[in-house]
Amino acid sequence: MSNSAPIGVFDSGIGGLTVVSELMRLMPGEDIVYLGDTARVPYGVRSPDTVRRYAAEGASFLRDRGIKFLVVACNTVSAVGLDEVARHCDVPLVGVIEPGARAAVAASKAGHVGVIGTEATITSRAYVKAINDIDSSVKVHGNACPLFVPLAEEGWTEGEVPRLAAERYLEGLKAHGIDVLVLGCTHYPLLRPMLALVMGKDTSIIDSASETAREVRDTLEKDGLANEAEQGRASFFVTDSPEKFQSVGERFLKHNIKDINKVVLKEVC
Amino acid sequence: MSNSAPIGVFDSGIGGLTVVSELMRLMPGEDIVYLGDTARVPYGVRSPDTVRRYAAEGASFLRDRGIKFLVVACNTVSAVGLDEVARHCDVPLVGVIEPGARAAVAASKAGHVGVIGTEATITSRAYVKAINDIDSSVKVHGNACPLFVPLAEEGWTEGEVPRLAAERYLEGLKAHGIDVLVLGCTHYPLLRPMLALVMGKDTSIIDSASETAREVRDTLEKDGLANEAEQGRASFFVTDSPEKFQSVGERFLKHNIKDINKVVLKEVC
Numbered sequence: 001m002s003n004s005a006p007i008g009v010f011d012s013g014i015g016g017l018t019v020v021s022e023l024m025r026l027m028p029g030e031d032i033v034y035l036g037d038t039a040r041v042p043y044g045v046r047s048p049d050t051v052r053r054y055a056a057e058g059a060s061f062l063r064d065r066g067i068k069f070l071v072v073a074c075n076t077v078s079a080v081g082l083d084e085v086a087r088h089c090d091v092p093l094v095g096v097i098e099p100g101a102r103a104a105v106a107a108s109k110a111g112h113v114g115v116i117g118t119e120a121t122i123t124s125r126a127y128v129k130a131i132n133d134i135d136s137s138v139k140v141h142g143n144a145c146p147l148f149v150p151l152a153e154e155g156w157t158e159g160e161v162p163r164l165a166a167e168r169y170l171e172g173l174k175a176h177g178i179d180v181l182v183l184g185c186t187h188y189p190l191l192r193p194m195l196a197l198v199m200g201k202d203t204s205i206i207d208s209a210s211e212t213a214r215e216v217r218d219t220l221e222k223d224g225l226a227n228e229a230e231q232g233r234a235s236f237f238v239t240d241s242p243e244k245f246q247s248v249g250e251r252f253l254k255h256n257i258k259d260i261n262k263v264v265l266k267e268v269c
Numbered sequence: 270m271s272n273s274a275p276i277g278v279f280d281s282g283i284g285g286l287t288v289v290s291e292l293m294r295l296m297p298g299e300d301i302v303y304l305g306d307t308a309r310v311p312y313g314v315r316s317p318d319t320v321r322r323y324a325a326e327g328a329s330f331l332r333d334r335g336i337k338f339l340v341v342a343c344n345t346v347s348a349v350g351l352d353e354v355a356r357h358c359d360v361p362l363v364g365v366i367e368p369g370a371r372a373a374v375a376a377s378k379a380g381h382v383g384v385i386g387t388e389a390t391i392t393s394r395a396y397v398k399a400i401n402d403i404d405s406s407v408k409v410h411g412n413a414c415p416l417f418v419p420l421a422e423e424g425w426t427e428g429e430v431p432r433l434a435a436e437r438y439l440e441g442l443k444a445h446g447i448d449v450l451v452l453g454c455t456h457y458p459l460l461r462p463m464l465a466l467v468m469g470k471d472t473s474i475i476d477s478a479s480e481t482a483r484e485v486r487d488t489l490e491k492d493g494l495a496n497e498a499e500q501g502r503a504s505f506f507v508t509d510s511p512e513k514f515q516s517v518g519e520r521f522l523k524h525n526i527k528d529i530n531k532v533v534l535k536e537v538c
Contacts, residue, residue: 038315039309039315039319040308040309041314045310045422045513046307046308046509046510047509047510047512047513049510050308050508050509050510146419146422146423147416147419147420147423147425147430149419150415150416150418150419151416153314153415154415154416156416160429160433161416161430161433161434161437164429164430164433165430168430239319240315240316240319241315241316241318241319243316244314244316
């Protein structure tokens with residue numbers, strides 16, 4: 001595998017751009033190929049079977065782009081379909097859950113960790129398993145927050161509506177005495193300032209996106225696969241129209257987005 | 270075509286059940302075959318091209334069920350893909366936009382009508398065209414309300430969060446002096462009491478779902494195609510897992526839902 005091959009990033013839509021943003025910051029020399037399945041987003045409300053079917057198609061597509069490493073930047077796919085991704089894309093890969101789980105265990109003193117995410121991610125109990133594999137004494141409290149994705153996409157990241165929604169979703173977690181809150185969905189970093197406000201300053205907020213980017217950098221360096229080029233290129237593939245991806249995506253990426261291509265994913269078995 | 274053939278109802282997900290609920294109330298003898306494309310919902314955030322592709326697949330599926338009449342219960346498909354549906358399903362059909370537009374024109378005295386719906390529906394200007402085809406002097410003011418679908422699905426139909434979201438979305442429409450508000454999305458009837466509260470008693474609220482059901486009844490009676498059986502049967506086809514469809518859907522339908530089958534829609538050209 002060549003150092004100059006691109007890193008593949010797979011997400012259900014635009015949320016994974018928060019991971020790309022961190023990758024670009026930490027590893028400016030890397031080429032990145034991003035796939036967002038915008039014609040079928042969001043995955044977080046779908047059944048595990050359907051998510052796995054879509055994950056297989058996305059993984060096959062990125063495999064065919066000649067990537068050296070695959071980042072599954074979608075919590076839902078990481079939670080219920082990582083094995084299916086590995087089955088269809090034979091390169092080293094990382095999901096967003098393990099890095100987030102490790103950071104959460106390291107940060108918690110109270111031994112109570114809160115995790116918020118999509119319905120599919122929370123129902124899968126993937127964070128509970130990942131955290132308890134590291135430290136079985138940590139109590140993990142999960143809550144699905146279905147309104148956070150549309151709020152982030154709508155750009156309503158501050159003000160009364162998101163604050164009241166957050167208070168309602170986080171009330172139960174606060175009652176458990178958590179001192180760490182894991183953002184188990186790549187849309188949620190956009191709501192981070194507001195979530196920090198609602199949780200108060202004694203709660204550490206773990207952003208899976210940046211933890212994952214750090215792990216990608218460490219792994220590529222360890223394996224001698226890092227690209228030391230001065231400036232990498234990023235190309236983007238989406239399954240619905242590029243226009244909306246560009247306008248909403250630039251808010252997530254904090255960068256201009258060029259080179260967006262529309263593709264149809266092929267069914268695989 | 271036989272009177273005893275079922276009525277087909279096509280929607281992107283569960284919202285169309287508000288139309289089914291009205292059909293059952295007005296025409297209890299009819300058999301109904303419902304298709305909800307729950308593996309790819311929501312359509313309202315997608316591009317017209319993608320919606321039309323999905324619409325063709327749904328229409329073909331229902332055609333093959335031997336329906337006598339097709340109700341396109343999804344505003345987004347009605348707005349951007351009704352011709353594509355007709356191309357793939359050769360039975361009389363009705364969308365939800367024309368009936369809503371007719372009722373809006375009849376109800377408005379001020380000559381200012383507000384329409385709320387998904388981004389795709391509002392961007393298409395389908396309600397503007399339909400209303401102005403009837404009365405070109407009526408001013409139509411549209412606004413997309415992307416948070417209303419997740420709010421309805423989450424069951425947050427009253428309380429501060431939906432009220433504040435509604436105030437924010439409806440502020441501009443109120444400023445135009447509308448006296449009629451068209452609910453241009455089949456999820457919105459669940460929010461109707463709250464929307465009525467925010468708009469005040471001088472605004473008539475038009476529910477496309479019930480207007481459409483009335484039109485279906487009138488058309489079937491006129492064409493001699495009504496089914497006078499005592500009690501019709503309803504069967505449901507979905508593209509994702511039946512479990513969630515059942516639990517959320519029963520809130521929309523206000524009835525028990527049985528006989529749910531999972532299907533994969535075939536690509537058509």
